[in-house]
Amino acid sequence: MDIFLKTIGSINDETRIKILNFINQNGEVCVCDIESAFNMIQSRVSRHLKILKDGGFLKVERRGRWAFYSIRTPLDNFRQSILDEIACLDLELPNRDFKCRK
Amino acid sequence: MDIFLKTIGSINDETRIKILNFINQNGEVCVCDIESAFNMIQSRVSRHLKILKDGGFLKVERRGRWAFYSIRTPLDNFRQSILDEIACLDLELPNRDFKCRK
DNA sequence: ATTATACATCAATATATCTTGATATATAAG
């Protein structure tokens, strides 16, 4: 029950749904990619990514001073069905700019 | 997005997950069934049932002074997959007593 | 008509969650 609630709670937020969809469409991104794509301050992005990670949707890989977030693999059927449902929502995808690595 | 968030928000609560599972296992129930099965006050039950109904999981049918809640049919694949996931959580099912109709 | 039952809704309070700005840590560059 606790894991289920944590999973559901992690997607019970418009910002996180958009971030999750962005990563699902773009693949691996770092925190600053999302910062610039969504024009959000860093602490806010970091917090939401942590919640999505704790919800079982994302994994992190640290390389140098960057933290790269991507969809966890393998992903169970239930979380995959949530990703698919979100992909059908027809959300506007912000442009990805690689500002932090230019 | 709004509909998706309302759906997710409706199951982002331990009480509602238990109620939804109870109805999924028992079929049609009235408000007082849940009142007695879960030992909750009526206003609380009524509120949670409304949220689950607005979340697209339940339908109501009024007969006399009773309101009978059951799983909405037909149910879309996404909500069905949520019901199935909840059914796998191995929640304790409270006994159903038909106090209000004895 | 009056009373009882089943349910819905409101207002107040309690609790949880989100956002922000400040601060901390860790890595890399000068």
Add this chain to the structure above:
DNA sequence: CTTATATATCAAGATATATTGATGTATAAT
């Protein structure tokens, strides 16, 4: 060693959600 960059975390305030008791409405029984 000092400074800059990328990220994480904390504390305070703002916002949202849950619980309760009171009240409202509709139906049925006496």
